[in-house]
Amino acid sequence: MDSGAESFGLRRAAPGEPAEDGTAPDDPFATWPDRVSPAEPDQPPAPAGDLAQDGGPDRPAAPAPVPDRVEWRVRPAGTVLKGVGAVLFAGAGLWAGQTDRVGLAIGIAGAVVLAALALRDLVLPVSLAADPGGVTVRGALGRRRIAWSDVERIRVDHRSRRGIRSELVEIDCDTELHLFSRTQLGGADCAEVVRQLDTVRPANER
Known part of the structure; x- marks a missing residue:
């Protein structure tokens, strides 16, 4: 039918090829320069408290708990x-x-x-014990309680005899001196025993 109008032939675009009118191709996965994926919203920064870990730079490590009582048994x-x-x-x-x-x-x-x-x-297997109230030492006939106020000094006594070195824990009281060997302390290191005794001892009694 001739209506005097020009006839236009329409051609279907091939897959992946843009149509003549600039519309998107049939392939939905085709990439277009003017098609930009929406930008993701910026994530707010995490609070500083969530990033800090125990012992990290933003949170100091918790101090070690002070024991209520320490004791050493004979080996x-x-x-x-x-x-x-x-x-x-x-x-x-x-x-x-x-x-x-x-x-x-x-x-x-x-x-x-x-x-x-x-x-x-x-x-009496416990030869030495200590708590915030004082120390308990084992004597020849039983245990004896000594208050911290009566303890003048606690140290490691180094001795050398005939080329053999030995260490003793020395507890110096007002009128008595108590010595403990590693065997009496269950093989514990004497310096470590002194450190633990100093930890249990109240600060106002040092």
Whole structure:
């Protein structure tokens, strides 16, 4: 039909090719220069408290808790050795007593002393203890409580005899001096024992 108007041929654009009128192609995944993805909104900065970790620069590390009580027990191996020594002394005394009464007396006396020390270790295994109220030391016949106000000094006593060095924890009181070896402290380091005693001791009693 001829209506006097020009006829225009319309051609379908190929996939990925822009249409003649500038509209988007049929392929929805095609990239257009004028199609820009919407910008994501800026995220607000995280609070400083959320970024700080324990022990980090913005939050100091929490101080170590102060123990309410510290104690040291005698080393079990020492108790066993005392018991074995008591048996050996008793056996040697009985053997020597067949011909020598002095040897019998020495053997029996040594056995009694070592047996008493071993029994004390079993009955009173804690040789040294401390709390904010004072220190408790083990004596020959039992425990004794000493207030911090009566403690003048606590230190490590270094001794050397015949080329053998030894360390003792020294607790100097008003009229008494208490010494503890590593065996009596369960093998603990003497310097560490002094440090822990100083930690438990109240500041106004130092």
